[in-house]
Amino acid sequence: MALYVQKFGGTSVGTIERIQAVAKKIKSYRDEGHDVVAVVSAMSGETNRLLSLSSEISSDPSPRELDVLVSTGEQVTIALVSMALQELGCEAKSYTGDQIKILTDSAHTKARIKDIDVNNIQEDLKKGRIVVVAGFQGVDAQGNTTTLGRGGSDTSAVAVAAALKADECQIYTDVDGVYTTDPRVVEKAKKLDQITFEEMLEMASLGSKVLQIRSVEFAGKYHVPLRVLSSFVEGDGTLITFEGDQKMEQPVISGIAFNRDEAKLTLVGVPDIPGAASRILGPVSAANIEVDMIVQNVAEDKTTDFTFTVHRNDYKRVIQVLESVAEDLGAQTVTGDNSIAKVSIVGVGMRSHAGVASKMFDCLAAENINILMISTSEIKISVVIEEKYLELAVRALHTAFDLDAADIAAE
Amino acid sequence: MALYVQKFGGTSVGTIERIQAVAKKIKSYRDEGHDVVAVVSAMSGETNRLLSLSSEISSDPSPRELDVLVSTGEQVTIALVSMALQELGCEAKSYTGDQIKILTDSAHTKARIKDIDVNNIQEDLKKGRIVVVAGFQGVDAQGNTTTLGRGGSDTSAVAVAAALKADECQIYTDVDGVYTTDPRVVEKAKKLDQITFEEMLEMASLGSKVLQIRSVEFAGKYHVPLRVLSSFVEGDGTLITFEGDQKMEQPVISGIAFNRDEAKLTLVGVPDIPGAASRILGPVSAANIEVDMIVQNVAEDKTTDFTFTVHRNDYKRVIQVLESVAEDLGAQTVTGDNSIAKVSIVGVGMRSHAGVASKMFDCLAAENINILMISTSEIKISVVIEEKYLELAVRALHTAFDLDAADIAAE
Structure with a gap:
């Protein structure tokens, strides 16, 4: 007999019929003798309805009152x-x-959970009750209603599961699990039975929007087993595991993530002097532009090229910033490209397998895809390529790393 | 510099434009240096929208969850x-x-206020803030959300005003005050500048639906000066006063109330034995039928006639009950009439003025209106007449007791 925390998002509770289906699903777990705590979002569309009411009154409403307003959405559910x-x-x-209470800091509209009092929940569970908790919301030390920001219901669920030491936190959503890559790009993309937290973090940060990255971090930190599954179709979804708990035969690469939202900038001929990097990125950061990948080669001669990527929306602004930086630093010129894409292979297996990077580069070379930038982390290799090659690159890598569904189905 | 508690009902906050108008009205008091606490209802239609969601799920939803659901309406406002x-x-x-907190008992959907903690409100007022309180809702000792039942926002406002010892509790509604009688029946009906609590209670219980009777009782009990005024048109409305605070020259009669919702029943030839009344009304009450007026004459002979009125909706059921009572008691027969109306004159002035009753009866006699029942209280005389004479009776009495607006305007 296990304790499950089950989170149902806005589309899962978007109509009365769906709410009734959610209740049936919860009941099926209860009927098997399990304890269930459900964490629910606002009915889909409701939060936007409330926000549009407030925007009719004010273009810049008080965050405190905004939280009072939008938190009613989950309360209805x-x-x-x-x-x-x-x-x-x-x-x-x-x-x-x-x-409950879910104690947060006082950062209205983006509060962080500090503590959860589980006494009430535990008493109700002891009495055989199913507990239904409003996601996305909390209360600060002064008793003000707070919200955790968009996607905060996932975080609520994970935090409640951590506080209760639940056996599993199940995130019900409109997809049936985590895939090796986007099925819209690669037909043979395969649902993963499991994936590690580190991999999930890399996948999430690269644009696989199944789970909010914050909730994955939270689950990893508090060692809460997390499962992503569909509200609408039956199935076991994808379990997000800790490395030690994994199956023996883990594939080297778990998935391929990609991102079309970036633009690449290069400052050419930067004098190789100490502090050059910060004199470049300081003004960028001061303009509130977030930088993703950064590459700088060892200087040959007395100058170097400094390249980085930003969100494509910031492309024009960052060029303006860099032009004055170039002048200031005495760099030769600024070049940029906003028709690039980033493709990453992710997998904890690459730690213990040599040759993953060269296999990736070989694969892309075989398709005549030129690599514009490379960046690596312990469990991820990202390359920037021309955007027009994106789908081809993802499909080729998917096959090269044995991720295609046909192979798996033959097991 | 006074402290006002201002209550705005559902139609007063029914749209964003109206909410903005309410804010302007509140601000106009604040600009004059007054402190304001606003108590607000759900936007009109919102409570019904929420109730219809719940009725799609259950014909008999848990009162606790119903309170969680509908209390979101005021929270939005x-x-x-x-x-x-x-x-x-x-x-x-x-x-x-x-x-706040507004502590209530645990009777979900019809809770009663037990205590109000005004510390938070007082601190905010000291800081120059306007405080906006959700009407209709409270919390029980266990922390469960409760609601006070329909019209409960008036009660919330009065209770907050009492706890704060406010100078005045202003109830903003869609009428501009309390009238001598229904202006739809008597064109010359006149808005009263003031009316006593006792009179208001009699008027309210007789169907003048300006204020919830419970909030009037509450205001009377805690000596909160209450003012009814319109959200939509300027004006001083009607002040509900305590008898001692009144103007010297109070009219004998303040208003004329009427009610078409009743039916009259008579048990003819009831043996004059002890306990007969309870043997008649016991079964009626057991059938959950509320009785309004009761008249029994002193018995001549060995039998008496026992007459009472009930809501017209209960007419058929009460006849069935009475037929078996008649048999049981050995009464002769049951008669009934469901095309009657009740007309009442109300005024604290009648205490000190002899001849009010005879003036009323003379007036009706002059119009050839037959009186079917009479019932009196200290500040009210009610008669039951045939329904077809209702408008005529109200107009005649309105003139007879000098309530017509033309007279007043000439003052």
Whole structure:
């Protein structure tokens, strides 16, 4: 008999029929003798409806009042889900973030959870009740309602699971798991039965939007087993595991992530003097532009080329910043390219397997795809290529690293 | 510099434009140096929208979860009103019933207020803030959200005003005050500048739906000066006063109330034995039928006639009950009439003025209106007449007791 925390997002509770389906799913776990705590989001569309009311009044509403407003969305859902469970004959009880209580800091609209009091939940579970908790919201030390920002319901669920030492935190969403890559790009993309936290973090930060990155970090930190699964189709989804808990035969590469949202900038002929990097990136950061990849070669001669990527929306602004930096530093020129894409292979297996990088580069070379930038981390290799080659690169790598579904299905 | 508690109902905050108008009205008091606490209802239609969501799930939803659900309606309004005030440059802060806190008993959907903690409000007022409180809702000792039942926002406002010892509790509604009688029946009906609590209670219980009777009782009990005024048109409305505070020259009669919702039943030839009344009304009450007026004459002979009125909706059921009572008691027969109306004159002045009753009866007799039942209280005389004479009776009495607006305007 296990304790499950089950999180249902906005589309999963978007209509009365879906709320009733969610109640049935929860009940099926309860019927097997498990304890269940459900964490729910606002019905899809509701948060936007509330925000549009506030935007009619003010273009810059008070964050405190914004939290009071939007937190009603989840409150409506907890009541309706509890009623639907009761209608199925289950004992159920709802809690707002304040009632639990989920203590946060006072950073309205983007609060961080500091502590969760699980006494109420535990008492209800002991009495055989299903507990239904409002995601996304909490309360600060002064009793003000706070919210955790978009996607905060995932974080709520993980935090509740951590505080309760739940056996598993299940995130129900509209996809049935984590895939080796985007199935819209690679037909043979395969659902993973499991993936490690580190891999999931790399995949999430690279644009696989299945889970909020913050909730994955949180789950990793508190060692909460996380499972992504679909509200709409049956299946075991994808379990996000800790490295030690993994199957013996882990593939070298778990997945291929990609991102079309970047642009590449190069400052050519930067004098090789101490502090040059910070004199370049300081003004960029001061302009509130976030930098992703950074590459600088060892200087030959007395100058070097300094290259980095930013979000494509910042492309024009960053060029303006760099032009004055170039003048200041005495660099030769600024070049840029906003039709690039980033492709990354992710996998904890590459730690112990030599030759992963060269296999990747060979594969791309075989397709005549030129690599513009390379950046590596312990479990990820990212390359920047011309955007037009993106789909080709992802498909070729997917096959090269044995990720295609056909191979797996033959097992 | 006074402290005002201002209550705005659902139609007063029914749209963003109206919320902005409410904010302007509040600000106009603040600009004059007054402190203001606003108590607000859900936007009109919102409570029904929420109830219809719950009714899709359950025909008999848990009262606890129903309170969690519908209390979001006022929570949305407090946030929007606070934002609208801030947009006008006012400092404003919202509170839910829980945050205040408004402590109630645990009778979900019809809770009663037990205590209000005014520390938070007082601190905010000291800082020059306008405080915006969610009406209709509270919290029980266990931290569960409760609601006070329909019309509960008036009660919230009065209770907050009492706890704060406010100078005045202003109830903004869609009428501009309390009238001598229904202006739809008597064109010359006149808005009253003031009316006593006792009179208001009699008027309210007789169907003048300006204020919830419970909030009037509450205001009377805690000696909170209450004013009814319009959100939409300027004016001083009607002040509900305590008898001692009144003007010297109070009219004998303040208003004429009426009610078409009743039916009259008579048990003819009831044996004059002890306990007969309870043997009649016991079964009626057991059938959950509420009785309004009761008249029994002193028995001549050995039998008496026992007459009472009930809501017209209960007419058929009460006849069935009475037929078996008649058999049981050995009464002769049951008669009934569901095309009657009740007309009442109300006024604290009648205490010190003889002849009010005879003036009323003379007036009706002069119009050939037959009186079917009479019932009196200290500040009210009610008669039951045939329904078809209702408008005529109300107009005649309105003139007879010098209530017509033309007379007043000439003062």
